[in-house]
Amino acid sequence: MPAGGWGSVGEVAHILFDQRAALKDSALLAKQNKPDGYACVSCAWAKPANPHPFEFCESGAKATAWETTSKRIGADFFERHTVTELEAWSDHQLEDQGRLTTPLRWDAASDKYRPVAWDTAFAEIGAALRTYEREQVVFYSSGRASLETSYMYGLLARMYGNNNLPDSSNMCHESTSVALQKTIGDGVGTVVLDDFAQTDCIFFFGQNVGVNSPRMLHQLQEARRRGVPIITFNPLRERGLVSFTNPQSPVEMLTGQETAISTQYHQVKPGGDTAAIMGLAKAILALDDDAVAAGAQRVLDTEFIQEHTQGFNDFAQAVRDCGWPDIERESGLKRAALESAAAVYAGSSAVLGVYGMGLTQHRNGVQNVAMIVNLLLLRGNIGKPGAGVCPVRGHSNVQGQRTVGITEKPELAPLDKLKEQYGFEPPTKKGMNTVEACEAILARKVPAFIALGGNFLRAVPETVLMEAAWREIPLTVQIATKLNRNHVIHGKASYILPCLGRIEVDRQLGGEQAVTVEDSTACIHGSRGMAEPASHELLSEPAIVAGIAQATLDPNPRVDWDAWVADYGSIRDAIAETYPDIFHDFNARMWTPGGFRKPVGAAHRVFRTESGKAQFTAPEGLAGDPDLKQNPATMRLFTVRSDGQFNTTIYSHDDRFRGVYGSRMVLFMNRADLAKRALAQGDIVTLRSATDDGVERQVAGLVLVPYDIPEGTIAGYFPECNPLIPLWHHAKESKVPAAKAIDVLVERTGSAK
Template identity: 55%
Template sequence: MVTDESSKNADDLPHSPGPAGGWGSMKGMARVVVQSNASPGALDSLRRLNKPKGVMCMSCAWPKPANYSAFEFCENGAKATLWELTRDRCTPDFFAEEGHTVSELRDWSDHELEKAGRLTHPMKYDAASDRYLPIDWDDAFAGIGATLRDLPRDDVVFYASGHAGLEASYLYALLARVYGNNNLPQSSNMCHETTSVGLTKVIGSPVGTVTFDDLAQTDCYFYFGQNPGTNSPRFLHNLKDLKDRGGKIVTFNPVIEQGLVSFVDPQNPLAMLTGKETIISDQYHQVQSGGDVAAILGLCKVVVEADDAAKAAGGSEVIDHAFIEQHTTGFDDFIACCRDTDWVDIERASGLTEVALREAAQVYIEADKTIGVYGMGFTQHTHGALNIAMLVNLLLLKGNIGRPGTGCCPVRGHSNVQGQRTVGIAEKAHLVPLDKLKALFDFDPPTKDGMHVVDAVQGLIAGTVRGFISLGGNLVRAVPDQKRMEEGWAAQDLVVMVSTKLNRSHLHPGKDAYILPCLGRSEVDEQATGNQAVTSEDSFSMINGSIGHRPPASDHLKSELAIVTGIAMATLDPNPKLKWDEWTGDYALVRELIEATYPHDFRDFNKRMFEAGGFWRGNPARERIWKTDSGKAVITTPPQLTSLGFADKPGRYRLLTMRSNDQFNTTVYGYSDRFRGIEGTRDVVLMNPDDIAEAGLEDGDTVRLVTDYDGDDVERQLGGLTLVAYKLPRGTIAGYYPECNVLVPITHHDELSKTPASKSVPVRVERAVETG
């Protein structure tokens, strides 16, 4: 494996975790079987995961192959399933126990709150006792509806976490618009909204362009800021397949992620017996946080030089000039930028050497078909959209979008985060066919744009948001500026949380606060016409059906869709076109509404929902139809060489937040991050050994991080962190999400999409002050 001078082989890291997959993965799943106290039927649920007429995994949005294996799940999916099917229960008796007031529960860790088990009854907060008390469903809906009717329409937010199926999501968006606003922020606002906005600007599509067929045909991956070993382990099989057929993988990531170093296939008996591992990355370049713009410009500079040399020698062109001429705009200005930018500036901004970038570019030049892959390490920067534009530039130079084996591949997080946007959960009014909603349901949809998550949090802090409905999620813990967010959250007139388990957002109740417990995706959803199926959309725009089969955790649970319709009927004026009861009894009727609203994407929805691998809803950019202002793909000349929104200065570091191997989003399964060698704690900050020495600190010191932000005067700090010497680029440090969210200012976000810039937060590192 070729590495840059600023990189080291995984064997040389302070902590040597061994390959991804293999027995480590099996042990991780076995440990969660015990810790989760999963029901015996959970193993049957795992057998059904990601198969036709089975259960679609509730964790990541990695696609489901048509030619599925016997065990079509990964460690992450297994953990999510087992965690959902725990036998532990958080009943009304739990809240009545001594030491379980809401104020006392705030001292519990995220993991301890999750371990309380599945919520079993609808609950309402009682301020006099500081406890949640059980409430009848009808009374809960009536109370929620009465408060919603009294609140100004613009002051209420309808948030969705990315889990609920397409059916519930469609009706949730309809509820908000009939209520009177487009305040429909969603979890993608915090992760891949940069993709939705950035890709739309340059190729006219808000989502990636690849399909599973492309993965099987590509020669090469260029991989940026994504960690498949923890966040999408089933992708490792596709990466291994490429390596088995002789393809190349070039990775750019500040942190050496073991899933991109080596992999032992746990479904291969020989590999498990022998420990035979597949080396994943042929080159691994530890670009400094915020340095991707310069790194990609360096790659493009080498491609341009090679093309110039080939033309001068009368050889075959390297750049696909015919494609460029027919399908793009902005080429000449960008090529001039490539030629004019000095290597010394590229090296300084990227943290990589010219030699390393030339080696990487040579792989790109020699590959016939390349796919560009990226995750939140790419999107969560002040100029994250510029990162995406630069990757698109690189792909466009050789026509690597819109032909088999090529394309842009953003790896999405939550299982239906992309699909919820598709069916109307969007704060931007122009993204939704309001005219069709008006015709179908005989009301006038609001046309004013609603609130993004950043707007909602700012409104909560300012006291202008007075009501919040949360369809899943743990928003208080998930967003930046957590301390200020907690205060604003608790000041609201109404907080409604649709949840499966207890989380920190429940512990800062508003004046009226409700917990509405819902079914899990693996559980039977029995309605008037029988057990209901739900659908979701994966990262490749494939639509899949899912049917639960396990008994519900409680007889008092309702489905997400039934909760949405219950709130709607208690809140909205009667309208014969709004058939909430009928839709609750038969989800197929809701799919007919989705098809009527989005006929191109959902043709024959009910007939096709169980096709193996799902059905593809289409993507114009994949067909080289560019729905941009110019009608062509846009090649972008970068106005700067970093994706940062701040300057370096002595003592200022770039903090990137990351997830451990033992978590999914804000759900913490345990305290084992085996890929980084960190066990038993999450209170750490990783730092380059040379940076530690230069700062006068030592490995193992207790330190605090203090935000060093020029945008406001708010004090933000996180203490009690153990300093861990780690192989990172100089000036880049790393800590865990969501703990580090207290350090991220809500105004520190991507300029184009408002996605929080959680992968490059300006901070100082200070030795903890001893007391006593």
């Protein structure tokens, strides 16, 4: 079954019908990702200046239906259900109840959420926050909030007194931000959509395009039609990287025509990417040696290396010293396969390096990303048309939030400018990232956790210990559109503050408002809500942030929160004053077709590193997770997402691409491993963490499914397998949880029927 095609059409039709909004959402979808419409609330893939008639994918349509559903949760829902009862519900059941419609406060006596007036909620939250130790309060944000809301939220945290601004980037692409800043001087990718039209080769690493960013399949299909080779490195053979039928093409839909996406598909071991890229580099250096010996044109771009890079000699020596047996063992790939891929790379003049969390969520995640940069630098594939590094972000504005100040790292925020602009002393102490916030929660040191969206408790590792500690937090506040696990596992005092969704019309005193987001290619777009709000009681995200700020902070004559809420254009003016190089003329440029791009020096071979040059970096070693020592009794687990989900949002328990229906409690295993362990399809197993740190971690009730997966490895769904991840098992430097390599023991607890 290819990605796209009638399967995708059927999925879209099903969710529109299921959410009781088919006709309404069908009209809305025509405006999704259009220059005069709204930005998808799902992934962050780029929005073209000249969009397709229907510029949405299956995942985006699901996200729109999920947000604009006709289903509602009112006060009557909580009269029927205690919070303890709701703890037993699945992620899908909780969110499928529909949109939250009224502000709520947990009542301990009845164990139910009760309606609370907005002014009362703000006053009580503000009064509590004013009593806490300010350096310990956490302000978390998911990646969906707009640039306007994110700017206000970051200012709220700093005026409150800390830089505790962990976000969803800490759990996925922080390895990218660290590695790219260090190697090319910008923490974001260098590629824009036009580069896909000009490239002559694409190398693809650890990203499931068919599920996580399906609209990219249009660019990949167009590249394949031009004869562009796509070389894929991924443990699983994902449908979107194998073949694609374009649902927007009548001919393809009627004839069943498919486009083969990957021209080479290498099933690298989880964590074996550094070793695989070392093999590519070793083969490229050998080809260059042969060219020198024959007096032919060099394979390496020596002029680029000399003028624009440093560290090449050390990297080249590390490559030459690295033996093929080690490369093959750690990558799980044969020398001949890597040499075949390297030959394509060496014969291409403009190469894109595309990757996802399969590279970042490892102990050596930062090193993996740096290795992508090394590969591209060898032939000058950064800073020229059709070439560059392309991290594929998840949440629709996760990259943009960082641009406007959502960061725990004070050196990345314009603190001097904020001091000048708003007349306060911004905190200079480093704040907590996601892992550090979890550590503080486990130590019972966090008095309050404010969440701007997301499902933090479900997304983080160490689930069992975290849920127990979460209940001890004095105050938890959730700004949300739907009910999720983070609401039913709650603090001693708990508030749910329901907000407008991005797709809904946002009416304020200054009229209907629009917001902005930044996509994966650093282009910034306007977004205008078009659906009627789910409830007249809902407030916008900026209004909720302003309400908390006004109830918590001392008055500041330079910050008019009410004026900002009345007119979001005034927030954009403030953003432009703080970040003039990026956001000058913000209000005038926000509706630019295709977005306006923030400055990315590396895209023009301006490398804002200490040396002023791009940096080759020799890897510390080949092992993806050097702290985990596999033995014959253990298997290496990595987590995946299904066709029926986006991050922690579960639209259904089906995964049609992998042939799984009705359950997410499955475990994918190679047939050879099944035979070796005397296991069979349908057997029920328990996974236990193989770590020896005194903590018992397990996930029970998983059903075995044979799958084409590298031997010695198994795959299970995120977030169901999160209880197996130790909090300390994270990427060096970036602290991204290392969910793509977890050593576990497999114990059969039931036989196949």
